[in-house]
Amino acid sequence: MVGGVVALGKDGPAEAVGRGIEPYGVHQPGIAAASPRHAELVAFNLRHGVDKAALGRLMRLWTGDIVALANGRAAPGDTAPELVIGNVALTTTVGFGPRVFELTGEKPPGLDDLPVMKRDRLAPAWSGGDLLIMVGADDPVSVVHAVRRLVADAKPFATPTWRQTGFWNGTGSDGQPVTGRNLFGQVDGTGNPAVGTPEFDATVWSSDGPDWFRGGTTLVVRRIRLNLDTWDELTRSEQERAIGRKLSTGAPLTGAAEHDELDLEARDADGRPVIAENAHARLSHHSENDGRRIFRKGLNYVQDTGPARESGLIFLSHQADVAAQFLPLLARLDAADALNEWTTSIGSAVFALPPGFQPGTWLAQNLLA
Amino acid sequence: MALALPVLLSSCGSSATTTQEAAVSTPSVLVEDAWVRATTGAEDTTMTAAFMSLTNPGNTDIKLTSAASPVAGLVQLHEMAAKDGKMVMQEKPGGITVPATSHTHLSPGGDHVMLMGLKQALKPGDEVPLTLTFSDNTTHDLTVPVKSFTEEQEHYHPTTK
Numbered sequence: 001m002v003g004g005v006v007a008l009g010k011d012g013p014a015e016a017v018g019r020g021i022e023p024y025g026v027h028q029p030g031i032a033a034a035s036p037r038h039a040e041l042v043a044f045n046l047r048h049g050v051d052k053a054a055l056g057r058l059m060r061l062w063t064g065d066i067v068a069l070a071n072g073r074a075a076p077g078d079t080a081p082e083l084v085i086g087n088v089a090l091t092t093t094v095g096f097g098p099r100v101f102e103l104t105g106e107k108p109p110g111l112d113d114l115p116v117m118k119r120d121r122l123a124p125a126w127s128g129g130d131l132l133i134m135v136g137a138d139d140p141v142s143v144v145h146a147v148r149r150l151v152a153d154a155k156p157f158a159t160p161t162w163r164q165t166g167f168w169n170g171t172g173s174d175g176q177p178v179t180g181r182n183l184f185g186q187v188d189g190t191g192n193p194a195v196g197t198p199e200f201d202a203t204v205w206s207s208d209g210p211d212w213f214r215g216g217t218t219l220v221v222r223r224i225r226l227n228l229d230t231w232d233e234l235t236r237s238e239q240e241r242a243i244g245r246k247l248s249t250g251a252p253l254t255g256a257a258e259h260d261e262l263d264l265e266a267r268d269a270d271g272r273p274v275i276a277e278n279a280h281a282r283l284s285h286h287s288e289n290d291g292r293r294i295f296r297k298g299l300n301y302v303q304d305t306g307p308a309r310e311s312g313l314i315f316l317s318h319q320a321d322v323a324a325q326f327l328p329l330l331a332r333l334d335a336a337d338a339l340n341e342w343t344t345s346i347g348s349a350v351f352a353l354p355p356g357f358q359p360g361t362w363l364a365q366n367l368l369a
Numbered sequence: 370m371a372l373a374l375p376v377l378l379s380s381c382g383s384s385a386t387t388t389q390e391a392a393v394s395t396p397s398v399l400v401e402d403a404w405v406r407a408t409t410g411a412e413d414t415t416m417t418a419a420f421m422s423l424t425n426p427g428n429t430d431i432k433l434t435s436a437a438s439p440v441a442g443l444v445q446l447h448e449m450a451a452k453d454g455k456m457v458m459q460e461k462p463g464g465i466t467v468p469a470t471s472h473t474h475l476s477p478g479g480d481h482v483m484l485m486g487l488k489q490a491l492k493p494g495d496e497v498p499l500t501l502t503f504s505d506n507t508t509h510d511l512t513v514p515v516k517s518f519t520e521e522q523e524h525y526h527p528t529t530k
Contacts, residue, residue, distance in 0.1 A: 064402070077406075153493070156409065
């Protein structure tokens with residue numbers, strides 16, 4: 001699916017070359033792809049009077065746009081087609097909020113807005129939404145321009161209610177893919193099931209929901225403010241204790257390499273657990289959550305207001321079923337996660353991401369046609 | 370132009386069926402990214418235009434000679450031309466040329482397929498059947514999405530005021 005190649009120079013540093021990602025597939029291709037370097041998410045609310053048929057018309061329009069943009073062509077009717085370039089790994093992912101299914105029926109199981117957690121400080125301006133687009137690419141100009149077209153084509157049907165822009169570095173200095181780091185400096189996303197494994201498929205893709213949703217997934221978007229000022233007051237060992245992982249490599253405090261399994265039983269000379277009882281890595285580990293897993297992605301963000309900067313993480317979680325897989329984990333972390341002292345959730349939204357489409361078909365056709 | 374062609378040919382357009390059919394019987398013209406301007410909110414809702422990219426992989430120039438659609442009473446191929454210092458829209462004599470191993474873009478402000486005497490309003494996301502006939506005697510049956518467009522439309526709907 002990913003047409004990208006990384007040239008591996010024998011005698012020099014590896015050189016990343018341009019790549020395109022096919023728009024077609026069983027699943028929307030942006031989901032299993034690595035976190036994009038640059039991304040924008042836009043949530044929309046449907047305009048009054050938009051019904052199932054109108055939503056179908058919008059999906060046909062967006063499908064045409066998505067295909068053109070993925071192939072490095074301007075979307076039909078683009079007023080500034082020169083801004084479109086190819087080989088920037090552009091993906092567009094589309095989702096439906098819970099309210100859409102009041103129009104269409106056939107709601108995927110477990111797709112409800114998350115209950116407000118005790119520690120949440122949710123702003124309506126960062127929460128909810130009937131439709132989602134997430135555009136990612138290697139180049140921010142391409143992202144912004146694609147979003148501009150998709151928003152323009154949605155205008156007769158839906159109005160943006162929030163926008164979030166983020167960035168991620170998933171490439172190491174040697175040009176090889178890496179997990180990437182949040183703005184606390186933590187390697188973030190190590191615990192994910194590996195793409196292409198049966199474990200990944202079972203975690204992410206819906207198989208027992210309505211027929212139209214087979215091959216779809218859900219996405220939780222949480223905007224999490226990070227208090228970098230108080231985080232920076234900690235010693236490194238305090239920071240590592242809060243996560244249960246080493247900052248240098250992301251390895252568990254009980255291991256040597258990033259992907260070493262956590263040893264949750266290990267104790268230090270004083271008999272205390274090496275990975276603390278309230279460490280993030282312990283609380284979020286699937287062995288501590290009845291085997292429930294999620295596929296975590298993230299984007300760093302900064303939000304500037306005059307000279308003031310807020311920093312944070314656009315937390316993205318894919319799972320086949322939000323209520324069954326994500327909600328218990330969220331409740332557990334909200335109750336006890338050591339990281340809570342430096343993090344605050346200020347936005348929350350859930351979306352069903354329809355399966356992918358093939359040439360001659362369009363997004364969510366089996367729901368809306 | 371010729372350098373960009375392999376990229377265009379390898380890409381798969383939204384009018385995928387047409388593109389694939391055309392690719393088999395090269396050197397006919399490939400049609401990509403066709404769209405029709407919505408009439409919703411337009412001053413004159415009886416006419417609009419269709420736009421698209423045409424690619425000619427062959428070694429001979431091919432002309433788009435005519436177009437037809439069941440939603441329009443009359444369909445013409447138009448160009449924009451300077452007349453008395455003003456850009457006006459007029460029927461393009463002989464049709465629209467797609468040069469050999471090159472492409473032609475039908476776009477707002479340039480050559481376009483004019484749909485007149487519309488029998489119904491065209492809303493964003495509607496689909497319009499459109500048949501194109503080329504000088505090599507090939508025809509393309511397209512299903513073209515309707516899109517809204519922000520650019521002012523004076524050029525395509527010249528008023529007599």
